[in-house]
Amino acid sequence: MDPSKPVKAVKNAVEDVVENVAEKAAELLPSEVPGSPGSAAPSVERPTTPVEPLPPKTSQGAPDTRSATGAQLGCPAHLLGQQGEYLTTAQGLRLRDTDHSLKAGDRGPVLLQDHHLREKITHFDHERIPERVVHARGAGAHGVFEGYGTAGELTMAGFLAEGKQTPVFVRFSTVLGSRGSADTVRDTRGFATKFYTDEGTFDLVGNNMPVFFIQDGIKFPDIIHAGKPHPDTEIPQAQSAHDTFWDFVSLHTEAQHHTMWNMSDRGIPRSYRMMEGFGVHTFRFVNAAGETVLVKFHWKPVLGVHSLVWEEAQMISGMDPDFHRRDLYNAIESGAHPQWELGVQVFPDTPDQMFEGIDLLDPTKIVPEEAAPVQAIGRMTLTHNPRNFFAETEQVAFHLGNLVPGIDVTNDPLLQVRLFSYVDTQLTRLGGPNFSQIPINRPHAPVNDMLRDGFHQDAVHAGVAPYQPNSLDGGNPFPTEDGSFVDTPVVVSEARKVRANPVSFEDHFSQVTLFWQSMSAVEKEHIIRAYTFELGKCFHEAIKQRQLQCLANIDPVLCQEVATGLGMPAPAPTLETVAVEPSPALSQVGQVWPGDGRMVGIVMDDNDDVAAVRDAIFAAGMVPNIIAAHGGKVAGLPVQRTFATARSVEFDALLLAGCPAPAPDALPNRDAKAGADAAPGLDPRVQLLVEECWRHAKVIGAWGAGQQVLDLAGITGAPGVVGGDDATAVLAQVQELMGNHRVWERFPVSVT
Numbered sequence: 001m002d003p004s005k006p007v008k009a010v011k012n013a014v015e016d017v018v019e020n021v022a023e024k025a026a027e028l029l030p031s032e033v034p035g036s037p038g039s040a041a042p043s044v045e046r047p048t049t050p051v052e053p054l055p056p057k058t059s060q061g062a063p064d065t066r067s068a069t070g071a072q073l074g075c076p077a078h079l080l081g082q083q084g085e086y087l088t089t090a091q092g093l094r095l096r097d098t099d100h101s102l103k104a105g106d107r108g109p110v111l112l113q114d115h116h117l118r119e120k121i122t123h124f125d126h127e128r129i130p131e132r133v134v135h136a137r138g139a140g141a142h143g144v145f146e147g148y149g150t151a152g153e154l155t156m157a158g159f160l161a162e163g164k165q166t167p168v169f170v171r172f173s174t175v176l177g178s179r180g181s182a183d184t185v186r187d188t189r190g191f192a193t194k195f196y197t198d199e200g201t202f203d204l205v206g207n208n209m210p211v212f213f214i215q216d217g218i219k220f221p222d223i224i225h226a227g228k229p230h231p232d233t234e235i236p237q238a239q240s241a242h243d244t245f246w247d248f249v250s251l252h253t254e255a256q257h258h259t260m261w262n263m264s265d266r267g268i269p270r271s272y273r274m275m276e277g278f279g280v281h282t283f284r285f286v287n288a289a290g291e292t293v294l295v296k297f298h299w300k301p302v303l304g305v306h307s308l309v310w311e312e313a314q315m316i317s318g319m320d321p322d323f324h325r326r327d328l329y330n331a332i333e334s335g336a337h338p339q340w341e342l343g344v345q346v347f348p349d350t351p352d353q354m355f356e357g358i359d360l361l362d363p364t365k366i367v368p369e370e371a372a373p374v375q376a377i378g379r380m381t382l383t384h385n386p387r388n389f390f391a392e393t394e395q396v397a398f399h400l401g402n403l404v405p406g407i408d409v410t411n412d413p414l415l416q417v418r419l420f421s422y423v424d425t426q427l428t429r430l431g432g433p434n435f436s437q438i439p440i441n442r443p444h445a446p447v448n449d450m451l452r453d454g455f456h457q458d459a460v461h462a463g464v465a466p467y468q469p470n471s472l473d474g475g476n477p478f479p480t481e482d483g484s485f486v487d488t489p490v491v492v493s494e495a496r497k498v499r500a501n502p503v504s505f506e507d508h509f510s511q512v513t514l515f516w517q518s519m520s521a522v523e524k525e526h527i528i529r530a531y532t533f534e535l536g537k538c539f540h541e542a543i544k545q546r547q548l549q550c551l552a553n554i555d556p557v558l559c560q561e562v563a564t565g566l567g568m569p570a571p572a573p574t575l576e577t578v579a580v581e582p583s584p585a586l587s588q589v590g591q592v593w594p595g596d597g598r599m600v601g602i603v604m605d606d607n608d609d610v611a612a613v614r615d616a617i618f619a620a621g622m623v624p625n626i627i628a629a630h631g632g633k634v635a636g637l638p639v640q641r642t643f644a645t646a647r648s649v650e651f652d653a654l655l656l657a658g659c660p661a662p663a664p665d666a667l668p669n670r671d672a673k674a675g676a677d678a679a680p681g682l683d684p685r686v687q688l689l690v691e692e693c694w695r696h697a698k699v700i701g702a703w704g705a706g707q708q709v710l711d712l713a714g715i716t717g718a719p720g721v722v723g724g725d726d727a728t729a730v731l732a733q734v735q736e737l738m739g740n741h742r743v744w745e746r747f748p749v750s751v752t
């Protein structure tokens, strides 16, 4: 690139190149099935002609090109990355060789003077930064939020105005696991959203569960130490099924509500796209007249709330530990842009901050939606994947204290501690105090602070008087009332300094019972199984016994079933059971939802014709994967999975177009899956696929010879199993059944 050219000319030249390469990429790549690693197909031969860096995939977005102080730079986002066709050092010096270090002779020692070697190795040596102390494992996406204007009377927050569009970046995460841990472990999921509003950045840092383990943030290090791997063995990774976790939650019984959510299907979501999000704490809305209400934030996924089944989650942890990350990336790439409605439950801002007997400052409590309906105030659509995971997803820094006029905090003692913790940890994680200047964290509102210097200072501040008041810089920057954040002048009543909770925080069980009683029978079965599994993995009887006592105080049937599984006596309750009104909104079962971005496997033989069905699946907004005996193409269609590489857990539904005979590689010594029991004449890996889909209550469809597989598996005519001669008609029925997520009626239940 010629540095003497004016910026606009350079910009145009780059855009031309980008367009040309994008056209070339479009010619080369099959567009429909997501997952291609780059925007252009590679050549077999090593490329020899220099080209400009290839453009990112069209499904990828990047942080807006803003200066460190929020000004729009207006250059194309790809200029934030590498430029030009020739290899250079970090100083822009062209290099002719990066494969050989400078040596005293070709068999001699490496010379210290090799500045390129030193720069390359030194930078590499420092590539890692500390992972987050919690929520280390995550995936992010760019999107846009559009306000409905329905919150206009409650809050002056500008981004909630009708039709107002605000860019967002979202990061979903697990809590306990390290950065490289599996996505589908049983855990709470983080759901953090950064709104780049005109009035400054607003962060809504929530979870996929509306309650938290503890009532007071001072216990946060304790619950996390208990959930993380044991300090002596560093086992187990990303799991709550171990002694220290259950030791803590059975001793701090306020954790029982959150623990029940974890043991429910909410702990193993099918997809980040299919999770609710909750702000957990109660926040305060302030309108233009200074009037306030208390609110709880909810994200409602347009695709509904859905989960894995436990065996599936465990298998995925091995088969595809990146399952949720991949699902989000692939859905966005295939055009199934995930959406959520943002809603609020609204409560009067009374001095006691209670609503119908529920303490709104207690983060272990919900307010049932039946008592305070969620009112929709906007919609978020995730439109682009990040271009660079480290730059965006890893370096994004959320903070509850990033507020805008019209949204304020409350005295929830968990929230209060969080207000301290996030910036504090980011000082270490992101290497100094200037992390808000990292591109993904740059506000889209003008920044005129008096913060100066520090590691990685990107701004070049002018002026001599970064203090207030001053006369040397003309008094700039001026504090103002105009559009500024005002701390709500809440009355803090005279009180003694104490280390204590209010009495209203003492009820640890009634809402856990409420949750249990709101579940459908199949969800209760899953909860029983989850407690039995988790406690069954604990070593010490005393811990199991203590947790059983908690279950006895929640529900006698739950306690008895888990105790039976553990081979222990069920204790009698020590608390009086309270009558609760179930909240149907808590159950995930019983509604019909869209299937956008769902994965459909199609098993086919060499001669089967599935082109029309494959097209129909694309047209329905889902992603078909052809599964065949070998890779390459079958009947002119690209094969995504072979019998050797496919596993049922990747698919939401399975279609059988043929009844493939054992392939040449169906040898147990080559592929242990081929050792599965199979009917004569059927490839055992196909039988295994069908069996697992059956076991995980997935819809199975078959036509033509595929129906023989149903017969051989003995499931013809069973619930959620569709057979027929017409492939398109079978697909239509399969799609309809998929709207229920799973074939829940396939298995009997023992509890009501």
Ligand code: HEM
Binding pocket: 131, 132, 133, 134, 135, 138, 171, 172, 173, 189, 190, 191, 192, 205, 206, 207, 212, 216, 217, 218, 220, 278, 279, 280, 281, 396, 397, 398, 414, 415, 417, 418, 421, 422, 425, 426, 429
């Ligand atoms: C006092 C209690 C809590 C403390 C001290 C705390 C502390 C932290 C810390 C230190 C991080 C790592 C942040 C970073 O490195 O950038 C974090 C991340 C996170 N926390 Fe908390 N947390 C608390 C409670 C909660 C609660 C109640 C929620 C949900 C409402 C929550 C949601 C999250 C999320 C979503 C992240 C990940 C943010 C991201 O994606 O970067 N935390 N928390």
